[in-house]
Amino acid sequence: MEYNFFATISRMKYIDRWALMRNSRNETLSEHSLEVAMIAHALCVIGNARYDRKLNADHAALIGLYHDSSEIITGDMPTPVKYYNPEIKDAYKQVERIAEFKLLEKLPNDLRPAFEEIYKTDGSIEDKYMRRLVKAADKISAYIKCIEEEKAGNTEFSTAKKSIGAALDKLANEFPEVKDFIEEFLPPYGKTLDELS
Numbered sequence: 001m002e003y004n005f006f007a008t009i010s011r012m013k014y015i016d017r018w019a020l021m022r023n024s025r026n027e028t029l030s031e032h033s034l035e036v037a038m039i040a041h042a043l044c045v046i047g048n049a050r051y052d053r054k055l056n057a058d059h060a061a062l063i064g065l066y067h068d069s070s071e072i073i074t075g076d077m078p079t080p081v082k083y084y085n086p087e088i089k090d091a092y093k094q095v096e097r098i099a100e101f102k103l104l105e106k107l108p109n110d111l112r113p114a115f116e117e118i119y120k121t122d123g124s125i126e127d128k129y130m131r132r133l134v135k136a137a138d139k140i141s142a143y144i145k146c147i148e149e150e151k152a153g154n155t156e157f158s159t160a161k162k163s164i165g166a167a168l169d170k171l172a173n174e175f176p177e178v179k180d181f182i183e184e185f186l187p188p189y190g191k192t193l194d195e196l197s
Helices: 005-014 029-051 057-066 086-104 112-119 125-151 155-174 176-184
Strands: none
Touching (some): 005 029, 005 086, 029 125, 029 176, 057 112, 057 125, 086 112, 125 155, 125 176, 155 176
């Protein structure tokens, strides 16, 4: 028997993000997912090391890797459309859940529970908190894209940078891990390799 899960997941490299924007360099869903996974992991490590949390940083990285995998089926819905009103937002969430279920169906039954854990919360306070940090990592990654585009001379992302920056300010007030990451790790983004050396 053949299973299509991983062959389907590998197609994330063909899905470009920011479809409505002029990009100086296209960003694929694969690139974005890797960055979200690394940042989500870092946010949990910060929470555990500095704020006495009991977060599973490795699981957060896995969630980050797969967080947009439903877009292989649905495509990348532009944010202004996705959040235009509550009805559209709820309908799109339902479409995402159906797409995730379709992906899980591409796994053998004995492996499916391990991957279901990536897509579904266990209901614990720690898991819910960790998943909110993954969402924060997603926002941070989007902000980094705006920084990179701006640094490349592309003003197309200036409005997005402002709105994402405002959302990050709110997240930083709610999550000290996010505040620490923004203050300590975000400033070097956009620097040249020589400046980072």
